[in-house]
Amino acid sequence: xxxxxxxxxxxxxxxxxxxxxxxxxxxxxxxxxxxxxxxxxxxxxxxxxxxxxxxxxxxxxxxxxxxxxxxxxxxxxxxxxxxxxxxxxxxxxxxxxxxxxxxxxxxxxxxxxxxxxxxxxxxxxxxxxxxxxxxxxxxxxxxxxxxxxxxxxxxxxxxxxxxxxxxxxxxxxxxxxxxxxxxxxxxxxxxxxxxxxxxxxxxxxxxxxxxxxxxxxxxxxxxxxxxxxxxxxxxxxxxxxxxxxxxxxxxxxxxxxxxxxxxxxxxxxxxxxxxxxxxxxxxxxxxxxxxxxxxxxxxxxxxxxxxxxxxxxxxxxxxxxxx
Amino acid sequence: xxxxxxxxxxxxxxxxxxxxxxxxxxxxxxxxxxxxxxxxxxxxxxxxxxxxxxxxxxxxxxxxxxxxxxxxxxxxxxxxxxxxxxxxxxxxxxxxxxxxxxxxxxxxxxxxxxxxxxxxxxxxxxxxxxxxxxxxxxxxxxxxxxxxxxxxxxxxxxxxxxxxxxxxxxxxxxxxxxxxxxxxxxxxxxxxxxxxxxxxxxxxxxxxxxxxxxxxxxxxxxxxxxxxxxxxxxxxxxxxxxxxxxxxxxxxxxxxxxxxxxxxxxxxxxxxxxxxxxxxxxxxxxxxxxxxxxxxxxxxxxxxxxxxxxxxxxxxxxxxxxx
Numbered sequence: 001x002x003x004x005x006x007x008x009x010x011x012x013x014x015x016x017x018x019x020x021x022x023x024x025x026x027x028x029x030x031x032x033x034x035x036x037x038x039x040x041x042x043x044x045x046x047x048x049x050x051x052x053x054x055x056x057x058x059x060x061x062x063x064x065x066x067x068x069x070x071x072x073x074x075x076x077x078x079x080x081x082x083x084x085x086x087x088x089x090x091x092x093x094x095x096x097x098x099x100x101x102x103x104x105x106x107x108x109x110x111x112x113x114x115x116x117x118x119x120x121x122x123x124x125x126x127x128x129x130x131x132x133x134x135x136x137x138x139x140x141x142x143x144x145x146x147x148x149x150x151x152x153x154x155x156x157x158x159x160x161x162x163x164x165x166x167x168x169x170x171x172x173x174x175x176x177x178x179x180x181x182x183x184x185x186x187x188x189x190x191x192x193x194x195x196x197x198x199x200x201x202x203x204x205x206x207x208x209x210x211x212x213x214x215x216x217x218x219x220x221x222x223x224x225x226x227x228x229x230x231x232x233x234x235x236x237x238x239x240x241x242x243x244x245x246x247x248x249x250x251x252x253x254x255x256x257x258x259x260x261x262x263x264x265x266x267x268x269x270x271x272x273x274x275x276x277x278x279x280x281x282x283x284x285x286x287x288x289x290x291x292x293x294x295x296x297x298x299x300x301x302x303x304x305x306x307x308x309x310x311x312x313x314x315x316x317x318x319x320x321x322x323x
Numbered sequence: 324x325x326x327x328x329x330x331x332x333x334x335x336x337x338x339x340x341x342x343x344x345x346x347x348x349x350x351x352x353x354x355x356x357x358x359x360x361x362x363x364x365x366x367x368x369x370x371x372x373x374x375x376x377x378x379x380x381x382x383x384x385x386x387x388x389x390x391x392x393x394x395x396x397x398x399x400x401x402x403x404x405x406x407x408x409x410x411x412x413x414x415x416x417x418x419x420x421x422x423x424x425x426x427x428x429x430x431x432x433x434x435x436x437x438x439x440x441x442x443x444x445x446x447x448x449x450x451x452x453x454x455x456x457x458x459x460x461x462x463x464x465x466x467x468x469x470x471x472x473x474x475x476x477x478x479x480x481x482x483x484x485x486x487x488x489x490x491x492x493x494x495x496x497x498x499x500x501x502x503x504x505x506x507x508x509x510x511x512x513x514x515x516x517x518x519x520x521x522x523x524x525x526x527x528x529x530x531x532x533x534x535x536x537x538x539x540x541x542x543x544x545x546x547x548x549x550x551x552x553x554x555x556x557x558x559x560x561x562x563x564x565x566x567x568x569x570x571x572x573x574x575x576x577x578x579x580x581x582x583x584x585x586x587x588x589x590x591x592x593x594x595x596x597x598x599x600x601x602x603x604x605x606x607x608x609x610x611x612x613x614x615x616x617x618x619x620x621x622x623x624x625x626x627x628x629x630x631x632x633x634x635x636x637x638x639x640x641x642x643x644x645x646x
Contacts (some may be wrong), residue, residue: 064577071577072548073548073577076577212572212573216572225395225396231575231576232576233576234572234573234576237573242570243570243571243572243573244568245567245568245569245570246568246569246572247565247566247568248566249535249539249557249566249569249572250535250557250560250566251584252554252582252583252584253554253555253556253557253584253585253586254387254394254396254399254584254586255584256583256584256585256586256589257583257584258581258582258583258584259575259581259582259583260575260579260580260581260582260583261574261575261576261577261578261579261580261581262576262579263576263577263579266579
């Protein structure tokens, strides 16, 4: 059992400076050094923990924190250049040598289906989208950490579900593994308005928005009256110096559309409710989850920036250690 | 009492052809002719009416019907070139010679505070905006048919209310007559983001959206977390061939903003509920209403297009007859 005062090897991913445009590996440094373990509280206190990181989560929102735009929200405050990049992950408490088994699910699940992305899909779909059986649901970035779950939740509810993704492999995954009714590769469509019209000849009731930009504009023209758009993220815009303008926003008026942004941090107190819902489905194999696990923290920068070119297939996780 | 079969003088405002860009008076013809009165039902039926138009309503949404863009909604279907422009109004039933007094309010009120604009303000504010006492409310086109009422409703609820309008006279009206906490002339502000920051240093909770375009973009940057935008209309965009792009839509995500379009036609079945609310306030003088009444149907085209340059002060009505 590791003890306070012990000197241990420690690897860090350092943000060199604030980033403009697409982040590159060279915007980060991987630094290996050593740190002296230190307990914040009295050594004898039961509540004092000493953590060893096992898995780290790569999430699109982290891009915002690589820019020096002050916001009022501590969850989105800028990273500090010269300091490690901060994120969510799964850690072991070294003060308790029996590894906690966490509800019998694989550890990386707590960065994905049982973590932020899972909650995002659950509360975003069930609470923000106000779905009804039989409604037509469209999901962009549909094979990603959140999208793959939204699609499965929507199918469980009896919706018609179509997703888009950026490769043939991902499109196949949507149809064969996640049970989407249909799926398409947005990179092969030069006319997104026409593509959506093809998959939704009667229009879209619910759009789970992960990408923004031209896709949002095309969706607006294909929404049905009283449609709902849950704006979970707009990853296509995060690396642009000047965002793409949305031309078709006036359609929200005459189509009576609700476009609603949400952030999962606001729902953390409802985590037990989410677990009660999702765990039985996982145990019965009725919901599956695909992860893209990168081995080694030294490959963390590459894993993180891969999110913005869509290189990951499924939830991007970094496995910190094999020890 | 007028009778079926009688020949009477009749004036019509004819749409010559579909309109591109700003509508002009010359897009319409005023035609005077005569028509033979005709009852749709049996002359002896009590439900058969014979109507004489007294007041006609000029509403921004009518601009959309002057364009040949097919929509699924009959309320927004294109007008027919060569035929009269259709709208809402107040008419007298000639088959009943005692003029119906309609709850003791002036006739034009039924095109405004007791008509579509009144219901739009009521349901838009109370149902779409989900207002709470003390919240900060911003209203664009605030002296217009809808805006002047939204501001008064918001003040009744104990909100801080600021409106914008396009002339000194209108700004004065907002502050002196309608009791807004503050108001400004948007035409005198070259930096709308900074102007809004001045009036809402802590941000906007509720934006009642009547104009769209650059104003919406500036508002998005000034919204508070969990803010709500009720999209009632976007009049600045109705006459543009290519709409202005909205650059700041990504803020809806991290600020958790709800942007919701609505159309008052969906609330018509709740008209009695609205009357129960508004009539006591009108009778007690706690809510006032400013109308801009144009005399004579021959001046209808001018009154209608005046909406798009903001020439009207208050609700634009056309008084058809003095008879």
